[in-house]
Amino acid sequence: MIRYALTALAVLASATPLSAQSKPTIVLVHGAWADASGWYDVTRALQTRGYKVVAVQNSLFSYAKDIETTKRLLDAQQGPIVLVGHSYGGAVITAAAVGNPNVKSLVYVAAFAPDSNEALGALLQRYPDLGLGKALAPDAAGFLYIDAAKYPEVFANGLPPTRARAFATAQKPIAGSALGEPLAVAPAWKSVPSWYVVATQDRAINPELERFMAKRMGAKTTELPAGHLVFIARHAEVARIIEQAAQ
Secondary structure, three states: OHHHHHHHHHHHHHHOOOOOOOOOEEEEEOOOOOOHHHHHHHHHHHHHOOOOEEEEOOOOOOHHHHHHHHHHHHHOOOOOEEEEEEOHHHHHHHHHOOOOOOEEEEEEEOOOOOOOOOOHHHHHOOOOOOOHHHHEEEOOOOEEEEOOOOHHHHOOOOOOHHHHHHHHHOOOOEEHHHHHOOOOOOOHHHOOOEEEEEEOOOOOOOHHHHHHHHHHHOOEEEEEOOOOOHHHHOHHHHHHHHHHHHO
């Protein structure tokens, strides 16, 4: 009788719909001039839905180092993964997901999606600069900052001014050389199902460039009326799109 009961429980467990344990892990990758804390609202929304969420904290010292850091975190996960990148983080996930069979889908949020041998600087030159290029200022070590006075307008447009100014003071600079490092592998989006969120009011990455990349990769595309920090301004919608990629 006990053996029968245990067998019945095992059958029931195997027939249980998607549970928190069987849901994919969501791995979030931040972009330049930001860090993992920017994903706070998206993380909360996904955790409420029962997902395990991990946010990568990249150094922004070099493209290669950030790929390495992200790969290390991916390798530490068990089971299927949905890999999400914002801005420069899109270039990172494009390389980091290569060769990892656990990565089931990619989500690009106002993000770069380079092809083989493409560098981000070259991609940016495909369409007119809408303000970010003129707002960048290098320091003595070659790291790029956004002029704090211009940050709310070109990077955080659409957010409350007080919040945008606070983000400007806490921005995390990126090594200028990272924007010139080309993708050295075949992009993951050529073999992994992809989603793309176009921020239609983006002034850091021209929305037309976002549309070009989304179309080139054959991504399931959603357009949201927001600036570059769309994952903060429209976190509920972005969380729902990530969840769609997790189904």
